[in-house]
Amino acid sequence: xxxxxxxxxxxxxxxxxxxxxxxxxxxxxxxxxxxxxxxxxxxxxxxxxxxxxxxxxxxxxxxxxxxxxxxxxxxxxxxxxxxxxxxxxxxxxxxxxxxxxxxxxxxxxxxxxxxxxxxxxxxxxxxxxxxxxxxxxxxxxxxxxxxxxxxxxxxxxxxxxxxxxxxxxxxxxxxxxxxxxxxxxxxxxxxxxxxxxxxxxxxxxxxxxxxxxxxxxxxxxxxxxxxxxxxxxxxxxxxxxxxxxxxxxxxxxxxxxxx
Amino acid sequence: xxxxxxxxxxxxxxxxxxxxxxxxxxxxxxxxxxxxxxxxxxxxxxxxxxxxxxxxxxxxxxxxxxxxxxxxxxxxxxxxxxxxxxxxxxxxxxxxxxxxxxxxxxxxxxxxxxxxxxxxxxxxxxxxxxxxxxxxxxxxxxxxxxxxxxxxxxxxxxxxxxxxxxxxxxxxxxxxxxxxxxxxxxxxxxxxxxxxxxxxxxxxxxxxxxxxxxxxxxxxxxxxxxxxxxxxxxxxxxxxxxxxxxxxxxxxxxxxxxx
Numbered sequence: 237x238x239x240x241x242x243x244x245x246x247x248x249x250x251x252x253x254x255x256x257x258x259x260x261x262x263x264x265x266x267x268x269x270x271x272x273x274x275x276x277x278x279x280x281x282x283x284x285x286x287x288x289x290x291x292x293x294x295x296x297x298x299x300x301x302x303x304x305x306x307x308x309x310x311x312x313x314x315x316x317x318x319x320x321x322x323x324x325x326x327x328x329x330x331x332x333x334x335x336x337x338x339x340x341x342x343x344x345x346x347x348x349x350x351x352x353x354x355x356x357x358x359x360x361x362x363x364x365x366x367x368x369x370x371x372x373x374x375x376x377x378x379x380x381x382x383x384x385x386x387x388x389x390x391x392x393x394x395x396x397x398x399x400x401x402x403x404x405x406x407x408x409x410x411x412x413x414x415x416x417x418x419x420x421x422x423x424x425x426x427x428x429x430x431x432x433x434x435x436x437x438x439x440x441x442x443x444x445x446x447x448x449x450x451x452x453x454x455x456x457x458x459x460x461x462x463x464x465x466x467x468x469x470x471x472x473x474x475x476x477x478x479x480x481x482x483x484x485x486x487x488x489x490x491x492x493x494x495x
Numbered sequence: 496x497x498x499x500x501x502x503x504x505x506x507x508x509x510x511x512x513x514x515x516x517x518x519x520x521x522x523x524x525x526x527x528x529x530x531x532x533x534x535x536x537x538x539x540x541x542x543x544x545x546x547x548x549x550x551x552x553x554x555x556x557x558x559x560x561x562x563x564x565x566x567x568x569x570x571x572x573x574x575x576x577x578x579x580x581x582x583x584x585x586x587x588x589x590x591x592x593x594x595x596x597x598x599x600x601x602x603x604x605x606x607x608x609x610x611x612x613x614x615x616x617x618x619x620x621x622x623x624x625x626x627x628x629x630x631x632x633x634x635x636x637x638x639x640x641x642x643x644x645x646x647x648x649x650x651x652x653x654x655x656x657x658x659x660x661x662x663x664x665x666x667x668x669x670x671x672x673x674x675x676x677x678x679x680x681x682x683x684x685x686x687x688x689x690x691x692x693x694x695x696x697x698x699x700x701x702x703x704x705x706x707x708x709x710x711x712x713x714x715x716x717x718x719x720x721x722x723x724x725x726x727x728x729x730x731x732x733x734x735x736x737x738x739x740x741x742x743x744x745x746x747x748x749x750x751x752x753x754x
Contacts, residue, residue, distance in 0.1 A: 283543030283573070284606045291703040292692075314542070314607075319704060322690045344619060346738050347543045348573075353606075360603060360687045392750050399743050418754020421747050423739040428619045431581045433551075444550040445578060469754070474747050476740035479605050480682040481733040484658050488680050488733050491651050495677020495728070 242268030242330040242394050245320050245358070249279040249313045249337065249350030252297070252306065256336035259379035260368060261304065263386050264333055267394060270304035271329070272297075273320035275350075279312050280339075282350040284357070286318070287311045294319050313354035321361055331393055332358035335368035336379055336386075342369070342407045342461040342471060343427040343453065352405055356477050359403035364393050366403070371465060372410040381413035385470045388419070403475040409465050420469040425460035427453040501527030501589040501653055504579050504617070508538040508572045508596065508609025511556065511565065515595035518638035519627065520563065522645050523592055526653060529563035530588070531556075532579035534609075538571050539598075541609040543616070545577070546570045553578050572613035580620055590652055591617035594627035595638055595645075601628070601666045601720040601730060602686040602712065611664055615736050618662035623652050625662070630724060631669040640672035644729045647678070662734040668724050679728040684719035686712040 244264045248257040252274035264270045273294065292315055297306040307324055309316045317332065337351040346352045351367045358365035366389060370382055389406060405424075409416060431449040438444050453462050461471035503523045507516040511533035523529045532553065551574055556565040566583055568575045576591065596610040605611045610626045617624035625648060629641055648665060664683075668675060690708035697703050712721050720730035 278548065281545045281547040283541070283545070283612065285542040285544040285571075286540045286607055286706065288540040288706060289537065291695075291697075291705050293701065293703055295701070312544075315706070318690050318706065319692065323692055323694065323704060344736065347612075347615065347619075347736055348545055353542065356606065360606075388752060392752050396750055399746050402743055402746075403740070404747075405738075419752050421744065421753055423741070423744075424737050426737070431577045433578065433582055435582065436550075438550075442552065442554070444552055445582060446550050447545065447547060447574070447577065472747070472752070473738075474740040474743040475738045476742070477603065477606055477738075478683050478685070479664075479732075479734045479736075481662070481735035482682070483735070484661055484733040485680065485682075487658050488661075488663075488731070491655055493647060493651050493678050493731070494680055 243325065243327060244268045244270050245325065245329040245332045246270055246272045247274045247313055247316045247334050247354045249275065249282060251275050251278045252308050254338065255375060256338050256379060260333055260336050263383060265304055267390050271325060272304065272306040273309055273316045273324055275313060275316060276308040276310055279350045281348050282312045283348050284314055284353040285312045286314050292319065294323065313350040314357045317354050317357040329363055332363050332365040336382060337369035338375065338377060339373040340369055340371045340407055341367060341405060342465055343425040346405055346424060346475065355403050356475060359401040360477055362400055364398050364402050367405055369407045370410065371407060381411060381416060382408045384413065385419060405473040405475050407461060407465055407471045409468055411468060415468060416470060417468040420464040420471055422461040422464050422471045422473050423459055424473050425453055425462035426455040427451060427462065502586060503527045503529050504588040504591045505529055505531045506533045506572055506575045506593050506613045508534065508541060510534050510537045511567050513597065514634060515597050515638060519592055519595050522642060524563055526649050530584060531565040532568055532575045532583055534572060534575060535567040535569055538609045540607050541571045542607050543573055543612040544571045546574050551578065553582065572609040573616045576613050576616040588622055591622050591624040595641060596628035597634065597636060598632040599628055599630045599666055600626060600664060601724060602684040605664055605683060605734065614662050615734060618660040619736055621659055623657050623661050626664055628666045629669065630666060640670060640675060641667045643672065644678060664732040664734050666720060666724055666730045668727055670727060674727060675729060676727040678731055679723040681720040681723050681730045681732050682718055683732050684712055684721035685714040686710060686721065
């Protein structure tokens with residue numbers, strides 16, 4: 237019988253000092269040995285970026301009661317996972333938790349999200365992984381209502397055999413714990429960002445642009461993450477990293493470009 | 496009858512001066528009005544990163560014969576596509592071409608690739624898009640053998656109705672034109688990167704890390720991009736941005752966490 241406690245890697249994209257990851261670390265410690273490898277600065281919107289042309293730092297942080305280990309990394313969320321599994325940890329972790337993100341990663345946001353890309357990277361390495369996000373961008377967001385749902389999902393993953401590379405995208409509505417109706421397993425809603433840019437001039441007269449935009453949900457399905465969140469549920473979407481559009485194979489083959 | 500020429504947006508991740516994009520621009524100009532919005536510096540491995548917390552520049556570049564328009568952008572490949580469609584172009588482009596990347600974007604590389612993320616971003620906006628990559632990292636790579644295959648794929652996309660948001664990942668082997676056997680439509684091979692890091696000390700005695708690694712193909716299927724490339728074919732993989740792992744839905748539902 238293996239009596240070793242589960243080894244849990246924790247990371248995020250808001251940076252190692254963000255309130256969201258502090259809350260997640262507290263929860264994770266109830267389930268196993270926790271090692272944190274997280275960015276030293278905010279990395280929101282970094283998607284699956286990796287650092288190729290520059291060196292990386294990954295420095296230990298002193299933890300007051302020595303109850304877990306923490307490292308601060310100069311790279312992206314994906315760099316954190318790669319460095320953790322290759323340089324920091326003594327064995328493959330049993331679980332990778334990313335977040336809790338300050339803000340939504342539902343629907344199409346998953347492709348821009350550093351939080352989710354860290355989880356996906358762990359998935360490519362065969363580690364079960366979850367990205368948690370709370371639909372509240374505020375730095376002083378109340379993470380307490382997320383606690384029981386996060387515990388439930390961690391328990392589920394640690395106590396069951398899951399398909400290899402299983403990655404979950406978990407979004408939690410900004411509600412009181414008593415107002416959240418429960419968990420729904422969903423598909424990613426079809427949606428996109430309708431961008432606009434602020435266009436201004438810098439003090440030297442050169443035009444610059446600043447990204448802003450509006451989230452447009454094109455999907456009226458009641459099996460989507462957007463529907464679940466709008467109706468007071470925690471949304472759980474299983475995520476894959478095979479990007480092949482199998483549904484378009486036949487249309488593409490019918491165009492006769494193959495030799 | 497619409498007599499307007501097709502409007503073709505060209506971008507990449509190696510930067511606007513890279514030989515790969517210069518070759519692609521030359522080809523694209525045979526098919527329509529070309530507008531280039533590409534990064535001002537190399538952005539390899541940027542994945543689907545976007546610039547949220549900083550301003551962006553997007554400056555026109557003088558083109559000697561005025562035969563097309565070019566802009567140099569301070570952001571990521573995805574920023575280039577967003578800026579192009581929202582600020583630079585007078586209408587939605589008919590096609591977005593990204594590349595030609597110096598190096599492979601086959602298999603799992605697709606999730607790290609700035610080249611492919613630019614194409615995927617165009618896809619989310621409903622624009623047919625292709626990322627082209629040549630399996631040769633050298634800056635003086637010979638792009639001439641890619642020409643006829645790229646023309647064939649552009650023709651196919653401009654002359655046929657394709658599914659909304661169709662994105663193609665096209666990889667071209669490093670062979671002479673006469674040695675390339677043709678085009679194969681493929682699925683993404685199951686593969687991962689086995690990372691290693693160089694660990695060194697900087698002049699101040701602080702440890703630093705540098706990413707390196709080995710590509711591991713776990714997939715022996717003969718319908719994959721890796722198989723096609725290894726056997727002298729151009730690989731074409733249709734790409735989706737619905738990340739839902741539908742194949743894991745049942746396994747997940749059987750764990751009874753839903754309310």
